[in-house]
Amino acid sequence: MNNRQAAHDGLNDAELSQLYQEVILDHYRRPRNKRDIEDTTHTVTMNNPLCGDVIDLLLSVKGGRIADISFKGKGCSISLASASMMTERLKGKSVDEALALSGTFTEMLHGDPAAAEATELGDLRALAGVSKFPVRVKCALLAWNCLQELVGPDA
Amino acid sequence: MNTTPALDVDRVRADFPILNREVHGRPLVYLDSAASSQKPTQVIRAMSEYFEQHHSNVHRGAHELSVEATDAYEHARATLAGFIGAREPAELVFTRGTTESINLVAYAWGSGLERGDEIVLTVMEHHSNIVPWQLLAERSGVRLRFAGLTAAGRLDVDHLASLIGPSTRLVGLTHVSNSLGITNPVAEIAGLAHDVGALCLVDGAQAVPHMPVDVGALGCDFYAFSAHKMCGPTGVGALWARQAILEAMPPFQGGGEMISEVKLEGSVWAPVPHKFEAGTPPIAEAVGFGVAADYITALGFEAISAHEADLTSYALNRLAGLDGFELFGPSEDRLGVLSFRYGDIHPHDLATILDRQGVAIRAGHHCNQPLMDYLGVDATARASLYLYTTRGEIDVLVDALLVARDLFGGFE
Numbered sequence: 001m002n003n004r005q006a007a008h009d010g011l012n013d014a015e016l017s018q019l020y021q022e023v024i025l026d027h028y029r030r031p032r033n034k035r036d037i038e039d040t041t042h043t044v045t046m047n048n049p050l051c052g053d054v055i056d057l058l059l060s061v062k063g064g065r066i067a068d069i070s071f072k073g074k075g076c077s078i079s080l081a082s083a084s085m086m087t088e089r090l091k092g093k094s095v096d097e098a099l100a101l102s103g104t105f106t107e108m109l110h111g112d113p114a115a116a117e118a119t120e121l122g123d124l125r126a127l128a129g130v131s132k133f134p135v136r137v138k139c140a141l142l143a144w145n146c147l148q149e150l151v152g153p154d155a
Numbered sequence: 156m157n158t159t160p161a162l163d164v165d166r167v168r169a170d171f172p173i174l175n176r177e178v179h180g181r182p183l184v185y186l187d188s189a190a191s192s193q194k195p196t197q198v199i200r201a202m203s204e205y206f207e208q209h210h211s212n213v214h215r216g217a218h219e220l221s222v223e224a225t226d227a228y229e230h231a232r233a234t235l236a237g238f239i240g241a242r243e244p245a246e247l248v249f250t251r252g253t254t255e256s257i258n259l260v261a262y263a264w265g266s267g268l269e270r271g272d273e274i275v276l277t278v279m280e281h282h283s284n285i286v287p288w289q290l291l292a293e294r295s296g297v298r299l300r301f302a303g304l305t306a307a308g309r310l311d312v313d314h315l316a317s318l319i320g321p322s323t324r325l326v327g328l329t330h331v332s333n334s335l336g337i338t339n340p341v342a343e344i345a346g347l348a349h350d351v352g353a354l355c356l357v358d359g360a361q362a363v364p365h366m367p368v369d370v371g372a373l374g375c376d377f378y379a380f381s382a383h384k385m386c387g388p389t390g391v392g393a394l395w396a397r398q399a400i401l402e403a404m405p406p407f408q409g410g411g412e413m414i415s416e417v418k419l420e421g422s423v424w425a426p427v428p429h430k431f432e433a434g435t436p437p438i439a440e441a442v443g444f445g446v447a448a449d450y451i452t453a454l455g456f457e458a459i460s461a462h463e464a465d466l467t468s469y470a471l472n473r474l475a476g477l478d479g480f481e482l483f484g485p486s487e488d489r490l491g492v493l494s495f496r497y498g499d500i501h502p503h504d505l506a507t508i509l510d511r512q513g514v515a516i517r518a519g520h521h522c523n524q525p526l527m528d529y530l531g532v533d534a535t536a537r538a539s540l541y542l543y544t545t546r547g548e549i550d551v552l553v554d555a556l557l558v559a560r561d562l563f564g565g566f567e
Contacts, residue, residue: 016511020562021503029499029567048267051503051519052527052534074533076503133507 017084018129019076019136028077033087037068039136042150048138053079065094071143078127078136083143085124095151102144102152162454170195170450175472181513184548184555189333189492189539190517192364193445198386202439202444212435214412220256227364228438231445232428238448239331239359240369241395248401248428249436252392253360254265254283256379257327259407259431260356264325264377266405270296275320275353277302277310277339278529279332282522284358288327291430297324302527308484310339316347323353330362330373334523334537335465335484336492340361345374354400360384360392364541365463365490367456370395382440391440394431401427408433419501451542459542466540467491470549477556479566483535491540494521498566500559502536508559514552 006040042059053075060068069091071083086105090098105124107115109131115121130140149155158194160465168174171193176183185193205227211220213228233244241247250256265288268274274288278301288299302315310328319326326348330356331338345355362368364385370378377400381392396404406413406424410433416423451459474480480496502518509516517537520527527533538552542551560566 013511016508016562019507022564025563028501037277052524053503054533076501078504136503136507 015129015132019128019133021129023123023126024077024081027081027084031071031080031084033070033084033091034072035070037070039068040079044146044149046142046146046149048075048079048142051076052137052144053139055079055083055142055146057143057150058084059147059150061095061151064096066092066098067091071146075142076136077141078130078139079142082127082140085122085127086143086147089122089124090147098147099152102147105144106141109140160445160455160458162458162542164462164543164545167454168545170197171543172196172199174543178513178515179225179511182423184512184514184551186430186538186540186544186548186552187515188364188544189361189384189515189521189537191389191402192260192386192541194309194388194443195386195450195479195542197450198388198443198446202388202443202550204443205439208541210438212234213438214429219428224438227442228436231441233449235393236395236446237365238368238452239380239395240371242371243398245426245428246395246398248394248396248431249441250379250392250431251390251396251437252381252383253281253358254287254392255392256377256392257284257356257358258287260377260379260396261291263404263407263417263431264354264400265295265297266322267289268297270325271322272297273318273320275302275315275318275323275326275348277315277328279310279335279523279526280327280329281333281358281360282524283360284329285525296320301525302328305334308335309337312340312343315344317469319347319351319353321351323348323351325356327356327358329358329360330368330404331359331365331492332484332526333361333492333493334521334526334535336489336494337484338366338410338490341373341375345376349374361490361492364451365456366460372538376400377485382444383445385447386450387444388440391437391444393444398427402429404431406430406433410434412436461510462542463491463540463544466544466546466549467493469546470538470552473549474556477560479560480556482531483530491544492533492537493539496532496535498560498563500563500566501554502534504560504563505536505556508562509552509555512551512555514555516552 039060040058042062045056047054055073058070069087104115104118111131209223211224213225236244236247300318303311305311348355354376357375357381363380378395383389412431414422415425481496483494506518
């Protein structure tokens, strides 16, 4: 018997199962791009003071394009999975494309059903379930707030 | 012979209406009392009755309601003074809570300090017993020093003693740690402070809900505590200090209530404790605070302690049986505030998964960031027990943790 399935069945909580999908746990336990990068052009550290999650985001931007991206940090499965998936999705994108994705991702977390269907989000759509857990939205947005801080309109 | 009447938990629980509610379709299992306890009907009713029958401003009017409100407020002061073994009600200042009590000391008493003076604290202090002193250090240049822990997770008294010297003006420490659940040897440390002519301040927020406190026996000089962790309302707390110390201190805030005479050229302060109670105080909250102390006294600390000790050891036994359970702080001779980690599930994820099963725990740094740094963790989960907690609720907690483990597909 699959324990995960049993837990889902026993708890019978579709929203919780949606929150803790295997792809999210996989990124939490095997984060991608959690490393140093060459030629870092932008870096910032942000935290959630209420819970202690900390993310460092590192970018190497060349000719308006994200040539490389990585992160470091400590936090819950949602904040780390979001950071890990974000780095995979944004590598090679132009800064403008990255910021557009950031906008769509934020709308998805605020419960916009159209944003949750946006194919350009790729695996990040697995985080759509966070919208049902308002106190966890800030976890999923932490890495994206770093991005906005580095290259957003107010940067 | 054991003649202590056992705590009748079912009867106690009947006093707490909120314990009947459901959360996410499950019965509430409230294991966050170290953050804030729930309130018995007795306290809620006393506050309602005060508003419905007696409210007016205190110490002001000559009319009947003002007399009744003043009597109720001062009666609460006398009750709370007795609750912690103060000699006189005048030694007890009402504040907004433990945080304001410590800020009061740091501002008013601390205004007499200067560069070269030292304040000794511990790494296990709540932010409320660190930040007011950091602000004082910025203002006056006093130096802060921090005592560490032993390998067993208790206060390193030898280290603390080594930090105390001729420059020490104050030793400040928590009576009970809000993360480690340990009780510090306050009387011994107050003695060490007094040996060099320093004062001793105690953060009693986590102690007064669980154990009888006698400030005389502790030998400290300041004792700060809150109502809301001991069955009382939010928004009110107290600072106890010996009368001579209060009288020597300048006021904290200025305004009405704290003066005896105001002229444009200057003012004369009211006698203690009113000198430290500027403005209209939280009267109904003070009334509720007093009733909360009466409620606890009626149950009896012997019965409460026996109940909590039984629950704590039951919880630790059950939790220790879970693979991947890691407790912070000692496993014996401790109170029922249990900080832990479970496998590789982050405390926030645990808190979310438990919440969906009706179980309320805290996750994060518990306003204890320096301690978390000291322990080398970014966050812990924390389950805290109180007089209304049952063994059955511990069982629900354990089952809920197993669900979390399974939801995470086991541990790696």
